Amino acid sequence: MFDNKEVLVTGGLGFIGSNLCIKLVELGARVTIIDNMLPRQGGNLFNIRDIADRVTVNVSDVRNQLSMNHLVKGKDYIFHLAGQVNHVDSMKNPLQDLEINCTGTLVLLEALRHHNRDAGVIFAGTRGEYGSSVKLPVDEDHPTNPKGIYAVTNLTAEKMVLVYDDVYKIRGVCLRITNTYGPRHQMAHDEYGVFNWFIRKALDDEEIPVFGDGRILRDFLYVEDLVDSMLKVAAADEAYGKVFNVGTGVPVSFFDLAEKIVAIAGTGRTKFTEFTRERKEVEPGDYYADITRIVRTTGWRPVTTLDDGIARTIDFYRKHRKEYW
Numbered sequence: 148m149f150d151n152k153e154v155l156v157t158g159g160l161g162f163i164g165s166n167l168c169i170k171l172v173e174l175g176a177r178v179t180i181i182d183n184m185l186p187r188q189g190g191n192l193f194n195i196r197d198i199a200d201r202v203t204v205n206v207s208d209v210r211n212q213l214s215m216n217h218l219v220k221g222k223d224y225i226f227h228l229a230g231q232v233n234h235v236d237s238m239k240n241p242l243q244d245l246e247i248n249c250t251g252t253l254v255l256l257e258a259l260r261h262h263n264r265d266a267g268v269i270f271a272g273t274r275g276e277y278g279s280s281v282k283l284p285v286d287e288d289h290p291t292n293p294k295g296i297y298a299v300t301n302l303t304a305e306k307m308v309l310v311y312d313d314v315y316k317i318r319g320v321c322l323r324i325t326n327t328y329g330p331r332h333q334m335a336h337d338e339y340g341v342f343n344w345f346i347r348k349a350l351d352d353e354e355i356p357v358f359g360d361g362r363i364l365r366d367f368l369y370v371e372d373l374v375d376s377m378l379k380v381a382a383a384d385e386a387y388g389k390v391f392n393v394g395t396g397v398p399v400s401f402f403d404l405a406e407k408i409v410a411i412a413g414t415g416r417t418k419f420t421e422f423t424r425e426r427k428e429v430e431p432g433d434y435y436a437d438i439t440r441i442v443r444t445t446g447w448r449p450v451t452t453l454d455d456g457i458a459r460t461i462d463f464y465r466k467h468r469k470e471y472w
């Protein structure tokens with residue numbers, strides 16, 4: 148399916164993007180990455196070390212219209228993962244969030260409108276678009292009441308992709324992705340991607356700070372399963388023009404997660420901590436996904452158990468510790 152296909156991955160030096168690029172190269176795709184190495188995010192050249200001689204890397208910004216006009220030409224698929232992902236920064240510096248997540252997406256779509264209407268666009272949005280759950284599990288018809296600017300800009304970018312699909316027939320599919328973990332995530336700070344932060348704390352034999360009573364439920368997805376879902380929606384004609392949840396559907400509390408990480412790592416310990424104000428403001432509460440739609444449309448299902456995913460992630464960071472902090 149992807150053999151000899153031309154693929155552009157925005158944000159391809161980051162966590163999800165690099166794992167996706169590794170898989171695409173394995174499948175024979177010709178991969179181009181655009182990433183601006185935004186400070187305090189996950190961009191890391193080490194992430195693509197094993198495929199560096201088989202991908203083209205363009206260190207540029209998705210907001211740059213001239214770069215994007217050039218980069219979309221001749222591409223079969225565009226996986227749009229470049230984003231401002233730091234939840235804390237999105238509240239401190241909302242205009243940057245707006246510019247990267249909304250203007251960046253619109254620049255990409257305009258490049259496609261003028262230079263390539265045949266590519267399929269796969270947009271990586273977030274389960275945060277729903278805000279606080281009014282029923283569980285959350286399906287795609289659940290109301291969207293984002294709690295933070297990051298989630299607002301993701302929802303807006305999603306709508307832009309759907310409008311270009313509808314009006315200009317630039318095929319787009321939008322994912323609302325749950326909390327994802329695994330190798331190649333930044334671990335320098337805890338402002339997004341708290342799962343990997345828990346792993347860092349355990350590896351350093353430190354206390355893992357669990358906010359409140361630790362009973363908030365989340366749906367944790369291993370990155371290889373997410374990559375597989377992205378490839379499956381890209382390959383399914385009937386997926387375009389639609390929104391899909393991507394998750395496991397299995398709820399796990401932060402406390403149980405921390406305890407599991409400690410047990411598998413054999414180091415670290417759990418400690419209850421008060422919420423910081425910044426955290427509390429954007430905390431939507433319990434979430435786990437109803438994944439019926441993506442399963443029915445593409446046949447995708449997550450296959451990695453939480454225990455396996457944690458063990459594989461710990462193994463990766465034990466080997467490559469110095470590259471991630």
Ligand SMILES: NC(=O)c1ccc[n+]([C@@H]2O[C@H](COP(=O)([O-])OP(=O)(O)OC[C@H]3O[C@@H](n4cnc5c(N)ncnc54)[C@H](O)[C@@H]3O)[C@@H](O)[C@H]2O)c1
Pocket residue numbers: 157158159160161162163164181182183184185186188189190191207208209210227228229230231232247251271272273274301323324325326327328332333340
């Ligand atoms: N990790 C998750 O749990 C999760 C969940 C839901 C949605 N997402 C979405 O998936 C996408 C990728 O997230 P990630 O976890 O891999 O984060 P990440 O920080 O590891 O990767 C994002 C990459 O985008 C790059 N980038 C940021 N702004 C850019 C710009 N203007 N131009 C070019 N590149 C830019 C960064 O340098 C970074 O390498 C994001 O859009 C995020 O909102 C992630």
